[in-house]
Amino acid sequence: MSTVNVLRYSALGLGLIFGLKNDLVFRSDAKKQKEEEEYQRKLKLVEEAKKEYARLHPPKETKSSSKVNWEDPALDYGSAILKAVETLKN
Numbered sequence: 220m221s222t223v224n225v226l227r228y229s230a231l232g233l234g235l236i237f238g239l240k241n242d243l244v245f246r247s248d249a250k251k252q253k254e255e256e257e258y259q260r261k262l263k264l265v266e267e268a269k270k271e272y273a274r275l276h277p278p279k280e281t282k283s284s285s286k287v288n289w290e291d292p293a294l295d296y297g298s299a300i301l302k303a304v305e306t307l308k309n
Contacts, residue, residue, distance in 0.1 A: 287299045 288294065
């Protein structure tokens with residue numbers, strides 16, 4: 220009879236340990252899922268804000284001049300090169 224009780228309580232103890240382990244795993248998975256959903260919601264809000272800002276503040280059109288002063292110290296070389304490439308395409 221004592222071996223039956225040992226087996227019974229061993230099974231009970233293992234069941235409790237297994238149940239607690241699974242509970243912790245499920246809770247951590249639920250927490251990660253909730254954090255991911257919150258992060259995705261924030262990303263969606265940021266994207267919507269960027270679209271709304273772009274709609275409210277359209278980029279200003281700059282007058283393209285064919286003459287570029289290469290000696291100007293405040294010259295933006297990137298935009299000057301892009302303008303030159305655009306004129307070659309047309």
